[in-house]
Structures are given as C-alpha cells and as structure tokens.
Amino acid sequence: MITVLGRRNSANVQKVMWALGELELDYQREDVGGSFGYPDTYPNPNQVVPTIVDGDITVWESGACVRYLARTYGAGSLWPRDPAELATADMWMEWHRSDISMAFFPLFQMLVRGLPATPEKIEKHTHNSGRIFKQLDAQLEGRNFICGDTLTMADIVNGAIAYRYMTLPIERPGLSNMEAWYHRLTGRPAYAKHVMIEYGSNVGEWNVHEQANAGIQ
Ligand SMILES: N[C@@H](CCC(=O)N[C@@H](CS)C(=O)NCC(=O)O)C(=O)O
Numbered sequence: 001m002i003t004v005l006g007r008r009n010s011a012n013v014q015k016v017m018w019a020l021g022e023l024e025l026d027y028q029r030e031d032v033g034g035s036f037g038y039p040d041t042y043p044n045p046n047q048v049v050p051t052i053v054d055g056d057i058t059v060w061e062s063g064a065c066v067r068y069l070a071r072t073y074g075a076g077s078l079w080p081r082d083p084a085e086l087a088t089a090d091m092w093m094e095w096h097r098s099d100i101s102m103a104f105f106p107l108f109q110m111l112v113r114g115l116p117a118t119p120e121k122i123e124k125h126t127h128n129s130g131r132i133f134k135q136l137d138a139q140l141e142g143r144n145f146i147c148g149d150t151l152t153m154a155d156i157v158n159g160a161i162a163y164r165y166m167t168l169p170i171e172r173p174g175l176s177n178m179e180a181w182y183h184r185l186t187g188r189p190a191y192a193k194h195v196m197i198e199y200g201s202n203v204g205e206w207n208v209h210e211q212a213n214a215g216i217q
Contacts, residue, residue, distance in 0.1 A: 001026050001027065001028060002020065002025055002026065002027045002028075002052055002053070002054045002069075003028050003029075003030065003052065003053040003054075004016055004017065004020070004027055004028070004029040004030070004050055004051075004052050005029075005030050005032040005033075005042065005043075005044075005049060005050060005051040005052070005053070006029070006030075006032055006033055006049030006050035006051065007031050007032060007033045007035075007036055007049060007210060007213070008029065008031070008194075008197060008210075008213035008214075008216055009034070009197055009199060009206070009209055009210050009213055010033060010034070010049050010050065011161060012048075012049060012050055012062035012160075013029075013033075013049050013050040013062070014160045014163075014194050014195045014197070015050075015062045015063075015065070015066050015156055015157050015160045016050045016052060016062060016065045016066060016069070017029065017193075017194035018156055018159070018160060018190050018191055018194040018195050019065075019066050019069045019070065019074075019078060019153070019156050020069065020190075020194075021189070021190025021191075021193060021194050022077075022078060022151065022156070022188070022190045023069060023070075023073045023074050023077070023078065025069070025073055027217075028217065029217055031214050031215065032049055032051075033048065033049035034049075034210055035207060035210055035211065036214070043058050043060070044060035046060070048060075050062055050065055051065075052065045052068070052069075054068075054072075062157070063093055063096075063097055063157060066078075066093075066153050066156050066157055067079075067093070067153060070152075070156075074153075077150065077151070077152075078151065078152055078153045078156065079152070079153060080147060080152055085147045085148065085152070088146070088147045088154070089146070089147050089152040089153055090154075091154075092146050092147075092154035092157075092158060093153060093154050093157050095135070095136075096154075096157045096158050096161065099132050099135070100129075100132055100133075100158070100161055102128075103125055103128035103131075103132050104125070104129045104132075104133075104161060104164075104165060106121075106125050107122065107125035107126060107129055107168075107170070108164055108168070110122055110125070111168060111170070111201075112168075112199055112200065112201060112202065112203075112206055113203060113206060114202070114203040126170050126171060129165065129170075130171070130172055130173040130175075131173075133165060133172070133173075133175060133178060134173055134175065136158060136178055137175045137176070137177045137178040138177070140177035140178055140180070140181050141177050143177075144181070144184060145181065145184075146158065146181075151188075155181075155185070159181075159185045159191065159195065160195050162178070162181075162182050162185070163182075163185075163191075163195045163196055164199065166178075166179070166182050169201075197209070197213060
C-alpha cells in the first residue's frame, strides 16, 4: 500500500495519483498542504506536496515520485524499456519542469489563485504558454502519445498540466495535435478521476473545491 501525502487539487499531486491509477496500484491519500496544513512529522523538508511513502521508501518532488512509480511498477508501460524511448520520455519530463513551469504556472496562479496580476503580465504569460505548448504540439504530430503509441510518464506530467491549460478561459494558438492528445487523455478513467478536478475561477472558489475534495481517494 502506497501512501500519498497531498491535497487532491494540487496538480503536482495529481501527477502521482494519475500514475497510481494507470498502474492500478493500491494507495491511500491523505489531505496535506494548502488549507489542510502540514503535520509535524511531514517528511519533505520543502513543506510542499506531494510526498509518497512506499514501505521504507519516501519520495518527494512530483517528477521523482512519478519516475519512482513508473520505474518500480511500470517497466514496459509508463517506464519505456527501449532506451531511445526512455530518453525521449525523460526529456519531455524535464521540458515540462522547466519550460512549461516558467510560462504556465504563474499564469494559472494569476488567473485563479490571486497572484497579483496586470493585463500585461497575463498577456505575456498567455503568449509564452501558447508558444511553448506549440513545441509539445509539434512532438505529438503523428503520435498518439508523447513517445509514440503508448502512454508514458512523460504524458503523465504534461497531461496533468494540460487539463488546466486546455480548460482555462484564455486564448490558445492552434494546437490540433495537442487537442487530439488531450481528448485521448480525457477518455482514460484514471485521468478523469484524478486530474479532471474542478478548480474554480478565483481564490474563493478554489478554496471551496479544495475542501469539497477532502477525503476523496
Ligand atoms: N517541485 C515540487 C513543487 C511542489 C509544489 O510546489 N507543490 C505545491 C502544490 S502544486 C504546494 O505544495 N504548495 C503549497 C501547499 O499546497 O501547501 C514538486 O514538483 O513536487
């Protein structure tokens, strides 16, 4: 049984939950972070979510958690066996962490979570997010998933963020490959359960959704 410490409406927690769902692993999730706060025994020195505990092993940093689950329980599926495919998956995981995080996370925080914003900043981050997601769109040309025909850990980390990017009321450039991929993801039960979670359109709604998700596994 794997324990996940992290609130259900955190995109970083959602990556882990979706991976667990795809791998059909047993888990228990505890509400930690945000309005739920942190227990004194919380094992992640950064006081952010997620953290996972699997027997004697504790892992934090969402990318490391997804890699751990994929490598330990998903060889040949989320963790590609082919070295070239594995390198591609890893590359798009790193891309997600740097490029998408820099452009899109502040945009989401400004539009939904009350980070101070100006029309210029919103415009800049909307433009940059679109420009960067165009790179993912190009990678998805002729492919069902980021590495090819099957879902890998690269789809997990990027797909969790894509839900928010594709559902925010913002202007997006033409992203036909990404739209088709996103549509494919929405048809996966584990994605629908763990990622497609309403987040509201302002801080008040965000908090209501956070509490409404308390205790849901
Ligand atoms: N690099 C970390 C970032 C984790 C992070 O910033 N998580 C956010 C939620 S998405 C968080 O914990 N925020 C503070 C809180 O919820 O208490 C990771 O990928 O795990």
